[in-house]
Amino acid sequence: MAVFCAVLIVLALWLIATHQRFIRLNPYLLHVFFFVLGTVHVTLSLRVPTSPTDISQLVHERREVSLVGILARSPEITSERTTLLMDIHGVCDATGQVTRAEGLVQLSLFAPPPSWLVPGGFFITRAVVGPVASYGVPGVFDYQEFLSYQGIRASGWIRSPALIMAVNRLLEPNWIEKISFFPERIRFSLSRFLAATMPPHVAAGYQAILLGERANLSPGVMENFKASGSVHLLAISGLHMGLVAFCCTLLISWFLRRSEWLLLHFSVNKVSALLSLVPLTFYAVIAGFNPPVVRSLIMVSTFVFALLVDRQWSVVNNIAIAAFLVLAVDPRCIFTTSFQLTFLAVLSIALFMPDLAKVIEQAPRGNTSFILRVGHAFKKWTVLSLLISIAASLGTAPVLAYQFHRISFVSPLSTILIEPFLCFWSLLFGLAASLLLDVPVLAKMLFSLGGKGIDISFAIADRCARIPWASIWVPTPAVTTIFAWYGALFLWARRRMFSVRMLAIGSVLCVSLGAAPLFSVADKQQGSSLTVLDVGQGSAIVIELPGHEAILIDGGRKQGMSATGVDVGESLIAPFLWHKRIDRLSAIVCTHPDDDHYNGISFLLRQFRPKTLWLNGYESADKGYLVMLNSAKALGIETKVPMPGAVLLQSEGASLSALTGGQEGGRVVEGAGGNNQSLVLRFTHGHSSFLLPSDIEKETESLLAKSQTLSLQADVLVAPHHGSATSSSEIFLEAVAPRYVAISAGQNQTGHFPAPEVMERYTKRGLVILNTAEKGSLFFQTDGNEIEVKSFR
Numbered sequence: 001m002a003v004f005c006a007v008l009i010v011l012a013l014w015l016i017a018t019h020q021r022f023i024r025l026n027p028y029l030l031h032v033f034f035f036v037l038g039t040v041h042v043t044l045s046l047r048v049p050t051s052p053t054d055i056s057q058l059v060h061e062r063r064e065v066s067l068v069g070i071l072a073r074s075p076e077i078t079s080e081r082t083t084l085l086m087d088i089h090g091v092c093d094a095t096g097q098v099t100r101a102e103g104l105v106q107l108s109l110f111a112p113p114p115s116w117l118v119p120g121g122f123f124i125t126r127a128v129v130g131p132v133a134s135y136g137v138p139g140v141f142d143y144q145e146f147l148s149y150q151g152i153r154a155s156g157w158i159r160s161p162a163l164i165m166a167v168n169r170l171l172e173p174n175w176i177e178k179i180s181f182f183p184e185r186i187r188f189s190l191s192r193f194l195a196a197t198m199p200p201h202v203a204a205g206y207q208a209i210l211l212g213e214r215a216n217l218s219p220g221v222m223e224n225f226k227a228s229g230s231v232h233l234l235a236i237s238g239l240h241m242g243l244v245a246f247c248c249t250l251l252i253s254w255f256l257r258r259s260e261w262l263l264l265h266f267s268v269n270k271v272s273a274l275l276s277l278v279p280l281t282f283y284a285v286i287a288g289f290n291p292p293v294v295r296s297l298i299m300v301s302t303f304v305f306a307l308l309v310d311r312q313w314s315v316v317n318n319i320a321i322a323a324f325l326v327l328a329v330d331p332r333c334i335f336t337t338s339f340q341l342t343f344l345a346v347l348s349i350a351l352f353m354p355d356l357a358k359v360i361e362q363a364p365r366g367n368t369s370f371i372l373r374v375g376h377a378f379k380k381w382t383v384l385s386l387l388i389s390i391a392a393s394l395g396t397a398p399v400l401a402y403q404f405h406r407i408s409f410v411s412p413l414s415t416i417l418i419e420p421f422l423c424f425w426s427l428l429f430g431l432a433a434s435l436l437l438d439v440p441v442l443a444k445m446l447f448s449l450g451g452k453g454i455d456i457s458f459a460i461a462d463r464c465a466r467i468p469w470a471s472i473w474v475p476t477p478a479v480t481t482i483f484a485w486y487g488a489l490f491l492w493a494r495r496r497m498f499s500v501r502m503l504a505i506g507s508v509l510c511v512s513l514g515a516a517p518l519f520s521v522a523d524k525q526q527g528s529s530l531t532v533l534d535v536g537q538g539s540a541i542v543i544e545l546p547g548h549e550a551i552l553i554d555g556g557r558k559q560g561m562s563a564t565g566v567d568v569g570e571s572l573i574a575p576f577l578w579h580k581r582i583d584r585l586s587a588i589v590c591t592h593p594d595d596d597h598y599n600g601i602s603f604l605l606r607q608f609r610p611k612t613l614w615l616n617g618y619e620s621a622d623k624g625y626l627v628m629l630n631s632a633k634a635l636g637i638e639t640k641v642p643m644p645g646a647v648l649l650q651s652e653g654a655s656l657s658a659l660t661g662g663q664e665g666g667r668v669v670e671g672a673g674g675n676n677q678s679l680v681l682r683f684t685h686g687h688s689s690f691l692l693p694s695d696i697e698k699e700t701e702s703l704l705a706k707s708q709t710l711s712l713q714a715d716v717l718v719a720p721h722h723g724s725a726t727s728s729s730e731i732f733l734e735a736v737a738p739r740y741v742a743i744s745a746g747q748n749q750t751g752h753f754p755a756p757e758v759m760e761r762y763t764k765r766g767l768v769i770l771n772t773a774e775k776g777s778l779f780f781q782t783d784g785n786e787i788e789v790k791s792f793r
Contacts, residue, residue, distance in 0.1 A: 048153070049103070049153070051102070053099075053100050053101055053102050054101070054102060054103045054153075055088050055091070055101050055102065055103035055104075055105055055129075055153065055154045056103060056131065056153035056154055058091055058099065058101055059091075059129050059130050059131065059154055060130075060131070061130055061131075062128060062129065062130025062131075062156070062747075062748060063093075063128070063129070063130065064126065064127070064128045064129075065091050065092060065093050065126075065127065065129055066091070066092035066093075066124060066125070066126050066127075067086060067088055067090075067091060067092075067101075067105065067124065067125055067126075067127055067129065068088070068089050068090040068091075068092070068098075068122075068123075068124045068167065069086045069087050069088040069089045069090070069105075069122070069123070070086070070087045070089070070120060070121065070122055070123075071084060071085070071086060071087075071117060071118065071119050071120065071121045071123065072085045072086060072087040072104060072119070072184075073085040073119060073184055073288070074119050074184045074185075074187040074188040074191060074211075074288070075113050075117070075188070076213055076215050077112060077113070077191070077195070077216075078215045078216050079216075080110065081108050081109065081110050082108070082109040082110075082111065082112060082113045083106065083107070083108055083109075083215070084106070084107045084108075084109060084113065084117075084158075085104060085105075085106055085107075085152070086104070086105045086106075086107055086125075087103075087104060088101045088102060088103050088104070088105055089101065089102070103151070103153060103154065104150070104151050104152045104153075104154075105127075105129060105152070105154045105155065105156065106132075106147065106152050106154075106155045106156075107125070107127055107129075107155070107156055107157060107158055108155075108156070108157040108158070109157070109158045109161060109164075110157070111160065111161050112161070113161060113164070114161055114164055116166060117164065117166075118185060118188055119181045119184035119185050119187075119188055120173070120177070120178070120181030120184070120185065121166065122166070122167050122168070122169045123164055123165060123166050123167055124164075124165050124167050125158055125163055125164045125165070126158070126159070126163040127156045127157060127158045127163070128156045128157055128159075129154055129155070129156035130154065130155070130156060131144075131153070131154060131155075132144045132147050132148070132152065132153060132154060132155045133155070133747050133748075135534050135535065135536065135572055135776075136534040136772070136775070136776020136777050136791070136792050136793040137533055137534055137535075137572050137575070137576050137776070137777050137792070138576060138579050138580075138777070138792055139476060139575045139576050139578065139579025139580075140571065140572050140575045140576065140579075141571070141575075149291070149332050149335075149336065150290075150291075183285040183286070183288065183289060184288065186285060186286055186434075187211055187286055187287075187288055189437060190210065190211065190286060190434055190437065191207060191211060191213070193437055193440075193443065194206050194207060194447065197440075197443075197444045197447065198447055198448075198451060199451070200216070201218070201221070201454070201455075201458065202447075202451040202454050202455070203216065204216035204217045204218070204221075205217070205234075205422075205426065205451075205454035205457070205458070206426070206430050206447065206450070206451075206454070208234045208235070209233075209234065209236065209240065209422065209423070209426065209427050209430065210286060210287065210427070210430050210431070210434065211286065211287060211288065212235065212236045212287045212288060212290060212292070212293060214234055214235070217234070221458055221461070222234075223465070224458070224461040224462045224464075224465040225461050225465075226406065226408075226471070227408060227464075227465035227470050227471045228408060228410055228411070228414035228418075228460075228461045228464035228465045228470060228471070229393070229407075229408025229409075229410060229411025229412075229414055229415070229470075229471060230408075230411065230414040230415050230418050230461055230464070232341070232415075233415065233418055233419060233422050233423060233457075234422075235292065235338070236287050236292060236293050236296065237292065237296055237338070237342060238295075238296040238299045238300060238342050238346070239419075239423065240283075240296070240423055240427060241280060241283070241284075241296040241297060241299070241300040242300055242303075243419075243423050243424060243427070244276075244279060244280055244283055244427065244428070244431070245273070245276045245277075245280055245300050245304065247424070247428060248275075248276040248279045248280070249269075249272045249273050249275075249276045250272075252271075252272040252275050252276060253268055253269060253272035256268045256271060256272060269307070270307060270308050273304045273307050273308065274304065274308060276304065277301060277304060279431070280297060280300060280301075281297070282431070282435075283431060284296075284297045286434055291330060291333060291336070291338075292338045292342075294326075294329065294330075295326045295333060295338075295339060295342065296342070298322060298325050298326050298329070299322040299326070299342070299346075302318055302321050302322040302325065303318055303322070306318045306321075315350040315353060316347075316350055319343065319346055319347060319350060322343075323343055326339070337399065337403045340399050341396050341399055341400070344395045344396050344399060345392040345395050345396050346392075347395060348391045348392055348394055348395020348396070348489070349388055349391045349392055349395070351391070351395070351489070351490065351493040351494070352387070352391040352493050354493075354494075354496070355387070355493070356384065356387060356388065356391075359380060359383055359384045359387065360380075360384065362376075362380055363376075364376045382416070385416045385419075386412055386413075386416055389411070389412035389413075389415045389416055390412045393411045393412050394489055395489070397485070398477060398481075398482040398485050398486070401474050401476070401477050402476055402477055402482065405473055405474055405475070405476065405574070405575060405578045406471055406472070406473050406474070407471060407472055407474060408470060408471040409469060409470060409471065409472075410464050410467055410470045410471075413464065414460065414461065414464040417460050417464070418457045418460050418461060421453040421454075421456045421457045421460070422453060422454065422457040424453075425450060425452075425453035426450040426451070426453035426454050426457070427450075428450070429446050429447065429449050429450025429453070430446075430447065430450050432446050433446035433447045433450065473574070473578075473607050474578070475577075475578040475579075475581045475582070475583050476575075476578050476579045476581065477517075478516070478517035480513050480514065480516050480517060481513075481514045481516075481517055483513060484510045484511070484513035484514030485510075485514065487506065487509070487510045487513070488506075488507070488510040488514075491503060491506045491507065491510065517581075526546060526783065527546065527685070527781055527782055527783040527784070528543070528544060528545050528546060528654045528683075528685040528688075528781075528782055528784075529543070529544045529779060529780065529781045529782070530542070530543050530544075530683060530690050530716070530779075530780045531543075531544075531576075531777060531778065531779050531780070532718060532742045532744055532770075532772060532777065532778040532780075533572065533573060533576060533744075533772075533777050534744075534772040534773075534775075534776045534777045534778075534792075534793075535555075535556075535557045535568050535572050535573070535600075535744070535772075536557045536558065536568075536746040536747070537557055537558040537596060537722065537745060537746030537753065538554075538556045538557025538558060538568065538596040538597065538744065538746075539553075539554040539555075539556065539557075539591075539596065539597050539694070539722070539744050540552065540553075540554055540555045540556070540557075540568070540572070540573050540600070540744075541553040541554060541692060541718065541744075542573075542576070542577070542580075542582075543649075543656060543683055544580075544582075545649065545650070545651040545652070545654045545656075545685075546651050546652040546653070546654055547651045547652055548582075549586050549649060549651045550577075550582050550584075550585050550586060551585060551586050551587045551588070551589065551610075551648065551649050551656060552573070552585055552587075552588045552589070552601075552604065552608075552610075553589045553591065553681060553692055554589065554590060554591055554597040554598065554601075554694070555568065555569055555573050555588070555590075555597070555598065555599075555600040555601045555604055556568060556594075556595055556596045556597045556598045556599040556600050556601070557596050557599070557600070557746075558595070558596045558746070559595075559599070567599075567600055567603050568599065568600035569599075569600025569601060569602065569603035569604045570600070570603045572600070573600055573604060574603065574604060574607055574608075576777075577608065582608075583608070584608055584609060584610075585604070585608040585609075585610040586610060586611060586612075586649055587610045587611060587612040587613070587614060587648060587649055588601060588604060588605065588608075588610045588612075588613050588614070589613075589614040589648065589679065589681065590613065590614065590615050590616070590628070591616060591678045591679040591681070591692075591694035591695070592616050592618065592674055592675065592677055592678040592679065592694060592695060593616075593618060593619075593620035593622065593625045593674070594674065594675070594695065595622065595624055595625075597694070597695070598624070598625060598628055599624050601613075601628050602624075602627055602628045602631045605628070605631045605632055605635055605637060606631065606635065609635065609637070610637060611637070611638065612637065612638050612639075612640055612648075613632045613637050613638070613639045613640070614639075614640055614641070614642055614648055614658075614679070615639055615640070615641055616641065616677055616678060616679045617641035618674065618677050641661065642658040642661050642679065643658070643661045644658060644659065644660055644661040645657060645658065645659075645661075646658045646661065648681070653685060653686055653784060654683070654684065654685035654686075654784075655683070655684055655685075656681060656682075656683045657681065657682055657683075657684075658679055658680070658681055659680040659681065659682055659704065659710055659712075660678075660679060660680045660700075660704070661679075675694075675695035675696060675697050675721060675726075676696055676697055676699050676700040678693070678694035678695045678696050678700075679694060680692070680693045680694065680696060680700075680704065681693075681694075682711075682712075682714065685782050685783075685784045686782070686783070686784020686785055687784060687785055688715055688782040688784055688785070688786075688787050689713065689714040689715055689716075690714055690715065690716045690717075690718070690780065691712060691714035691716070691717050691718065691736055691738070692718045693717075693718065693720040693727075694720070694721075695720065695721040695722075695727075696720050696721065696727065697720070697721060697724075697726040697727050698726060698727060698729045698732075701720065701727065701728075701729050701731065701732035702729065702731055702732070704732070704735070705729075705731045705732050705734070705735040706731075712732075712735045712736045713735070713736060713737055714736050714737075714738050715738060715739050715740065715787055716738060716739070716740045716741075716742060716780055716787065717733075717736050717738035717740070717741045717742070718741075718742050718743075718744065719741050719742065719743040719744070719754065719758075720732070722743060722744055722745045722753040722754070723743045723745060723753050723754025723755060723758050723759070723771075724752065724753055724754070724755055724758070725755035725757055725758060727758070728758045728761060728762070730761065733761060733762075733765060738767060739767065739768060739787075740767065740768045740770060740780075740787075740789065741762050741767045741768070741769055741770070742770050742772075742778050742780075743769070743770065743771040743772065743773075744772050745771060745772060745773045746773060747773045754771065768789075770789070770791065774793075775791035775793060776791050776792045776793035777791065777792045778790075778791050779791065779792070
C-alpha cells in the first residue's frame, strides 16, 4: 500500500511539473520527484521474495536435502575450502519428494571440487542447507545482509565431493543462457591457469586484481595491506578501471596518431577514449560483472562520455550522473561500504580540485634541458599523486572508522608507492596475458613478468605496515562527529570562498559538533549491564559497571572445520566494544584454557590494554593460549589467579567476585576434567545478581550447591558449559533458583548445546530461556532493583 501511494505521488508531481503554471517550481519538484522515485525503487528492491518456490521459503531451518541446479559462478577455491554458488531448480527431501525451487544458494565444500564441474554445469548434490547465518552483535559486519544484496538467502555445506553428481538436462540451454555463462567460464579457466602455473602468492595477487577474489591471499598479506591503508588496491574499483582506461587511451591514441587522415577528420583523443571502453568491458567480463565492477565501469564510462561531449571539467556533475546511473541499476548500492568509499574519495578529490589545478599548471621556468624537464615532470606528478591520495584518504576516513574501526596514517604514501607496480605493471601484464590463454607459453611469460610487480607490491606493503603507528584502531565515531569532519573538510578545501569571520564561525561550529559526543560519554552510567555476545559456539560476556568500568569474561569460539578461522576478538568482540565506545577494559577474565573461551583475547589485550588478566592458574600447552600469555607479558599486563571470594572489579554498589579460585588456593575437584576447574563468577548490583559458571560440570555443581558458605542464588544464570548434558544438574538449579537462563551456543548445535534433557529441566522450572543461537546477543540492564532484558539479531 505504501508503495502504491508513493507511485501516485510521483505521478502527481510529474503532472504538476509539466503544467505551465508551475514552471517556476520545476527545479524543486524535480528533487522531490527523484527522491520519491528512488524511495519506491529501493523499497521494491529490498523486498524479500515471498514466492512459495523460493529457496528461502523452503528451508526455514538447517536440514539435509538434495539440490538440483546450475553452477552460477566460477568456484572460489582456496587451500581449505571451495565456495560454490548454485542456481536452484529443485529440492528433494528425505522422503524422496521433489519440489520445484528457485533462488541462489551458497555452498561450502572442504575439498577441491570435481574437475568436470564448470560454470553453467547442471548437477545434483546432497547438502546441509538453511537460512544464511549471521552473528547478532551490534556494530559488526552483517554477513546475512551482504549476501542478501547479491540475492543469496540460503547457505550450507557439502560433506564430500562424492556427493556431487553431473545430471543431464531435459532441455538444452538456449543461446542466451550459454552466452550468460561465458564470462564465468573465462574466469574459471583463468583461475585454474594461474593456480597451475604461478607461485601461490602471485596467483593470489592476480586473482585479487583480475578476478576480484581475495580468498587466497594469506592473512599476513591482508594484514599488511590493511595496516598500510592500501587494501583498496586489492579490490577492483574505479581506480583500477580508470588506470586501465588511461593506459589504453594513451596506447590507442599513439596508434591512431600514425594516420594523418584520422588526425585530419577526427578528434583522436575522443576516439581513443571511446575505444578504451572495449578493453574495460573485457576487464569487467573477467572480473565477473559483480556489483563493484559494474559500478566502476559505469563511473568510468560516464567520464568517457563526458569527454566526448566536452563536459569533462564538470567533475561534480559527472560524479552525480555516475551515482544516479549506478543507483538506477541497483539502488541497494547506496547502503554498501564500497559505494560510499568510491564516491566519497572522488568527491573529496573534486573538492580539492582548485589546489590540485595549481600543481598541474606548474611549468619549468625558461629554456631548460630535457633532463631538467623530465625531472620537473616527475616531481610534479609525484606531488600531485600524493595530494590526490591525501584528499581521497581525508574523504574516506570517517567511513573507514565507522565501518572498519581502523585508520592508516601511511595510506597516501603506501598507495603512491604500490600503485605503479600493482595497478600499472601487474594489472596490465595480467590483462594482456588473459587474452593469450590459448598460447600457454606466452601467457605464462607475461604473468611471470607481471608477477614481479606483485612481489614488489607485497614487499612495500610489508615495509609500510612496519612503520610505527602506521595505523590505529578507533571506536565507532558518532554521526555528529562525521558531519563535523566533512564540514571542516569543506571549509578547508573551499577556504577562499569565505571571509575570515565565516571561517572562524564555521570552525567553532565544527569543533563543537565533533566534541559533543565526548561530553555525553563523560556522563557517568547509573546502572549496570551484562551482555552475552552471540559469538557462535563459544563465550564472551561484557559487564559494564557504573562509572564506565568494563570487564570482559572470556572471549573465544570454536573455529569449526577451518584451520585459520577469523579472530573472534577482532571480528566480533572488539567491534561491539567500539560500537559501545568502550576503548579501555579494566580487566579480562579467562575462566579456563579452552580455545572457545580465549582464542580472541590476544587481540583484545593489544587494543584495550586491561590492567589485569585473570586466569584459573592451570597450564595449557595449546599454542594459542601461550600466545595470549606472551602477549600479556609483552604489554606489561599483570596476570593474576583469584582466591575464592576475591573481588575482581567493583564500582558504586556493583561488584564482580570469584566464588571459586584458581589453582593457587582454589577449590579443586579431584579426578574432574579441565572444565570443572573453571572460575565461577558472580556479579551483583544492588538486589540484582548474575551467576557465570563457565564450563563447570555436575561434579563442581554438586560441590558448590552443598557448600554452606557460598551464595549461589542469582536472577540470571549463564548456562554452564553452553547447556550441555554434563551440566545444569537439578541440585545446582535448585541452589541458584534463577528467573532467566542465558545460553551461549552456536546456530548448528541443536541437540547438543543445549541438550534436550537440559532444556526440559529449564522448562520444568518455568525459566525464561534465552539462547544466543536464536535471539542473538542478550542484554541484561539493571538499576539494582529491576532487570530489563533485550536481544539483538
